[in-house]
Amino acid sequence: MIKNNAVLATVVFAMAVTVSSVSYTFYQLYENNRAKHIDNIFSKHSLISQIYHTYLVKQISQPIFEANLALYNLDEVLDHHAYEAIVRYGKVLKSDGNTADDLMQDFSLPSSSFDTHVSQQVITSMIEYQGNIYFWVESARHSMLLEDRSIEPYHPVNLISAYGTLMMILLTSFALIIYRLRPLRHLRKQIARFGEGDMGVRFRISGSDEIALIANELDSTQNKIRALIEARTLFLRNIMHELKTPIAKGRIVATMLSDEKQRGRFEGIFERLESLIGEFALIEEIASGNQHHQKSEYRLIDIIDGAIDLAMVEYDAVERNIDASIKVEVDYRLFVTAAKNLIDNAIKYSPEKKMRIWTEEGEIIFANTGEVLKHPLGYYIEPFTKEAPTKDSFGLGLYIVDAILKEHDYILAYERRGEYNCFICVPAKIKRR
Structure with missing residues (x-):
């Protein structure tokens, strides 16, 4: 099937490769843009960590801490159930951790002011939940969940629009190619009909x-x-x-x-x-x-008898060893003519003016005694060639036999078996040893 539709298969393969490549490229663009978006948002975590740490070490009061959060559009999630749901079911986009000493280096304050405080880990995680962005800030002593009202999750609308547009162009191009190739199938069928006559x-x-x-x-x-x-x-x-x-x-x-x-x-x-x-x-x-040609099933013995009658030779001159149940699907007139020519040829060149016919594993064998052929079989199949000039031959017998056998999916072969010259009608589907 693929061989009969090689052009279409090539177009489909090229289309599949193109769509896969474009899809993979857009997926990589989506991942890269999403990662950059998350990184840009998460850059805010250092500021949140600093504000949180100053509050933790009692450098700012509760009202000032809340005022700093409000300044950056951050609201603390105080509802316990909402807190649990966001932390448990939210998608963590990114997480980072800093020690108190690292945070102090970001402030231009003397480190001696905090010598009395134990260095501790501050972890900030960015969470997406139901279309909102949250910052979950944790330390050993305290944790809090902040909602950022100014930030929205990444929405690749432009990227999806570009991908959809490109896919529509590719699919339209593919459909146009298939439409243009449709006449080829019709043309192939017409050529096949013409080849059949x-x-x-x-x-x-x-x-x-x-x-x-x-x-x-x-x-x-x-x-x-x-x-x-x-x-x-x-x-x-x-x-x-x-x-x-x-x-x-x-x-x-x-x-x-x-x-x-x-x-x-x-x-x-x-x-x-x-x-x-x-x-x-x-x-x-x-x-x-x-x-x-009208092909039907006939008994092989009937075809041989018809060929003997057509050749106008005595039945005693032809020794037949054919099972009466053997049938062949042929055009009766043509196949009888081929058998007649083989019989006529065998008797003509036999010193005894006799010949034998038998079947063997689907092959039909016409044999006579006589000298071995001087040339390959192909020489005698050519028109107007014969072993010796005779008044009764034009050198067309084997040429006609070969042409008729080919019409019936048979091949004419020759073998020398002992004293016999054997002309064999071999079905094309049989592989000879």
Whole structure:
């Protein structure tokens, strides 16, 4: 499936990589901006810690401490239940800790003023709860929760808008690419139909893009091919028709000859010409692919019997060892012709004028005794080639056999087995050892 839609798969893969990359980049931007926002807010914690520590060491009174908190929009959370809920369920954004000595260094006050106080840890944590920001300040002696009314949690509205806009552009581009590629699937189906011999198929597509230009060029080429095929078919039919008429007249005239030797010679010549025309017609039918052959199941033994009748040889000359239950799905007329040519070829080149036919693991074997072939099988499959000149052969027999077998998904093979030359019809789906 992927091989048949490689272009679409590539586009989908590229789209997935692009979306993933953009999404990851925006996620990193979100994390970085959020971290900076939190850091900027948390920078306020040092001031809160200093105010809290001065209050702790009794350097400022309660009213002044509350006034300092109000100055920075900080309210102490006094409700016990709210305090517990925020501390327990709030999300800690950041936390830091400083000793009293560290805090004193931030003040330009003499450290001797605080020699009587024990150095202690002050921890400030920034908490987000229900859309509000809180500072939880702790020490060994006291803790308090402050709500910052001037600060809001980080809301990446602009970032989300930019991400959504970019995703919309990418998805729209992807949809446009898929829309533009749709004619390719239709074009592929049309080409497949044309390859199967449907000459009425049309490739033309409206538009001026690259796919439409290719389709229209294919349509123009198809018209030229159709014209060539029609011209060739008309030419061959006319030639065959024109040849058959003088041949028929010649055979009639030959019967009027008083010399039997001359009469037999002329009749043989006209029979050869008729046979040649018939073979040409069969070759044209197979090669053109215009005919839609009707394949059905037939018993192999019936096909062999029909081939023997067509070859006009004696049944005693053909030794058959075929199971009557074996069936093959073929075009009867064509397959009988192929078998006939193999039988005729085997008997013609057999010193005994006999041959054998049998099946073996799905293969159909036509064998005769005689000399081993002087050339590879491919030499004899070519048209107008034969082992030795004879008056009864035009060198088209094996060429026709090979063409018919290919139409039926068979392969013609040759083996020398002892004294036998074996021509084997091998189903293409069988892997030979």
